[in-house]
Amino acid sequence: xxxxxxxxxxxxxxxxxxxxxxxxxxxxxxxxxxxxxxxxxxxxxxxxxxxxxxxxxxxxxxxxxxxxxxxxxxxxxxxxxxxxxxxxxxxxxxxxxxxxxxxxxxxxxxxxxxxxxxxxxxxxxxxxxxxxxxxxxxxxxxxxxxxxxxxxxxxxxxxxxxxxxxxxxxxxxxxxxxxxxxxxxxxxxxxxxxxxxxxxxxxxxxxxxxxxxxxxxxxxxxxxxxxxxxxxxxxxxxxxxxxxxxxxxxxxxxxxxxxxxxxxxxxxxxxxxxxxxxxxxxxxxxxxxxxxxxxxxxxxxxxxxxxxxxxxxxxxxxxxxxxxxxxxxxxxxxxxxxx
Amino acid sequence: xxxxxxxxxxxxxxxxxxxxxxxxxxxxxxxxxxxxxxxxxxxxxxxxxxxxxxxxxxxxxxxxxxxxxxxxxxxxxxxxxxxxxxxxxxxxxxxxxxxxxxxxxxxxxxxxxxxxxxxxxxxxxxxxxxxxxxxxxxxxxxxxxxxxxxxxxxxxxxxxxxxxxxxxxxxxxxxxxxxxxxxxxxxxxxxxxxxxxxxxxxxxxxxxxxxxxxxxxxxxxxxxxxxxxxxxxxxxxxxxxxxxxxxxxxxxxxxxxxxxxxxxxxxxxxxxxxxxxxxxxxxxxxxxxxxxxxxxxxxxxxxxxxxxxxxxxxxxxxxxxxxxxxxxxxxxxxxxxxx
Numbered sequence: 001x002x003x004x005x006x007x008x009x010x011x012x013x014x015x016x017x018x019x020x021x022x023x024x025x026x027x028x029x030x031x032x033x034x035x036x037x038x039x040x041x042x043x044x045x046x047x048x049x050x051x052x053x054x055x056x057x058x059x060x061x062x063x064x065x066x067x068x069x070x071x072x073x074x075x076x077x078x079x080x081x082x083x084x085x086x087x088x089x090x091x092x093x094x095x096x097x098x099x100x101x102x103x104x105x106x107x108x109x110x111x112x113x114x115x116x117x118x119x120x121x122x123x124x125x126x127x128x129x130x131x132x133x134x135x136x137x138x139x140x141x142x143x144x145x146x147x148x149x150x151x152x153x154x155x156x157x158x159x160x161x162x163x164x165x166x167x168x169x170x171x172x173x174x175x176x177x178x179x180x181x182x183x184x185x186x187x188x189x190x191x192x193x194x195x196x197x198x199x200x201x202x203x204x205x206x207x208x209x210x211x212x213x214x215x216x217x218x219x220x221x222x223x224x225x226x227x228x229x230x231x232x233x234x235x236x237x238x239x240x241x242x243x244x245x246x247x248x249x250x251x252x253x254x255x256x257x258x259x260x261x262x263x264x265x266x267x268x269x270x271x272x273x274x275x276x277x278x279x280x281x282x283x284x285x286x287x288x289x290x291x292x293x294x295x296x297x298x299x300x301x302x303x304x305x306x307x308x309x310x311x312x313x314x315x316x317x318x319x320x321x322x323x324x325x326x327x328x329x330x331x332x333x334x335x336x337x338x339x
Numbered sequence: 340x341x342x343x344x345x346x347x348x349x350x351x352x353x354x355x356x357x358x359x360x361x362x363x364x365x366x367x368x369x370x371x372x373x374x375x376x377x378x379x380x381x382x383x384x385x386x387x388x389x390x391x392x393x394x395x396x397x398x399x400x401x402x403x404x405x406x407x408x409x410x411x412x413x414x415x416x417x418x419x420x421x422x423x424x425x426x427x428x429x430x431x432x433x434x435x436x437x438x439x440x441x442x443x444x445x446x447x448x449x450x451x452x453x454x455x456x457x458x459x460x461x462x463x464x465x466x467x468x469x470x471x472x473x474x475x476x477x478x479x480x481x482x483x484x485x486x487x488x489x490x491x492x493x494x495x496x497x498x499x500x501x502x503x504x505x506x507x508x509x510x511x512x513x514x515x516x517x518x519x520x521x522x523x524x525x526x527x528x529x530x531x532x533x534x535x536x537x538x539x540x541x542x543x544x545x546x547x548x549x550x551x552x553x554x555x556x557x558x559x560x561x562x563x564x565x566x567x568x569x570x571x572x573x574x575x576x577x578x579x580x581x582x583x584x585x586x587x588x589x590x591x592x593x594x595x596x597x598x599x600x601x602x603x604x605x606x607x608x609x610x611x612x613x614x615x616x617x618x619x620x621x622x623x624x625x626x627x628x629x630x631x632x633x634x635x636x637x638x639x640x641x642x643x644x645x646x647x648x649x650x651x652x653x654x655x656x657x658x659x660x661x662x663x664x665x666x667x668x669x670x671x672x673x674x675x676x677x678x
Binding site: 029083111117133146150 | 419425444455456463464474486
């Protein structure tokens, strides 16, 4: 993410994380080594490593362990995407082919498993048992959230509360851990750890809401995948929920309420392109996008409030103030971004 | 495993591990909780927890951390089986239905992922970073071994060396870690840790060779799955390799050498029942079974030799001698068992 000023104070460290991510793990075979490089090259915004680095710098954690924590969290994120793409049958991510597009399901499952193990290995290099426990707990939350989503279906259940639980599990839990990680590594005061975790939680919720908005509003070139991909999978996200709520008589909303877009109805065949485009257009033309962005904005305010915690006011000195300012800027960026 | 005398000194602890394995993880949803109980109920020989407990008792590790290590390793083993069964399309294991027999592939993948995370969580409860690192490394070895096996195919490559690498990754690596775990938890001398690891490695190699033999010789009732299941998947194990080597002109061996049984040839359709039974019978009637058991026996001798290491002779006292005797008995049991 060139030109983003909140990355300036951690530019060097981010490059070191990149180097760590590209370094082949001990005793890797060619198949896994190539898959790893392909996945790391497929990029991503590296928002999680940036958070680990900023939080570690703010709280005063040692560099080496911080780099391993940042790489571990990004690797864990990458591993979850490998299995997600397989399950969703996605062939493109960030404009590049997914692993399941070129490998058998068996090899994709096992390579994903390998990446989970490698992420845990990187986490173990921090030699911090609390962080390693939080790491495992977070993966449990992520997987359980997905199992719930799969086995529950979504038909007829449109509560905002459920949506928030789902995106907490999917995204905010790991972003929250990223923000908390630096404070854990620095053995900060419990109040500092909680403040950083809360910041990360609201940041993560906002991040996913914006992702869900972009799935309706972004152009496909920038997104690197087709718009409306959530709906295509029978997944109702915040903009769609708000749209249905505000205009339940709209033909698209009525079809949704009658169960036409649920996972069960969509089944293996998926919705037609025309049906998805019609629904996307209806949402974009409604006030739902604006309302969703307002909710995201509220989470960003809460995230920034968490950084105003008295516990964090103990951090003084110019350098520390720079990291705090960067974390505030990063929060603003999350609702400003278009990719 | 009632009536096995080497379990007597750790009977109570084994029950505590069982209790730990059945305790629902923090904040589990119903779907995952039920899957977990079903998988734990599906039993298994609990040889890995027994090894952790005996090694911990021998080396003098604390009880609570030992119980978590034993549960963590058994959970990791269970998690790998969930994905293996999905990949192999196996519907029965140990006489019970597999998870993929009742759940969708997506839910099976994600539940397996959850179990990996839960295993790592249990491992984190040991608060031992070295054990957690070894835990992650071992899962990397297991997954990489499977990816290699998948992507390499087996056509025309029949070396014993390759077979040994494969079964080390598949089985001996985790059994080795089980034996090593107690010494790590006890912060034993490096020589003790290495001796226990070597014991576990040879024990694990013998264990898998015997498993591979039983896949030819056991009755299906005891095995809980059809005989010849490896061949059905195009997987050549030691008895089959020895059979081909000793009688390459046998019609079955010739077909094998011509590639009729390889993964590529077997494809999605699998071998016919008749073809598998013919091959199984040919192997059983040859000297291959006896030769494979001889090789397993050699590994058991090496395992016992590792326990004779001078490093372990420091352990004196009646209780310690009991644990050492139990580890020796366990080694003998591995080549004596019929299930």
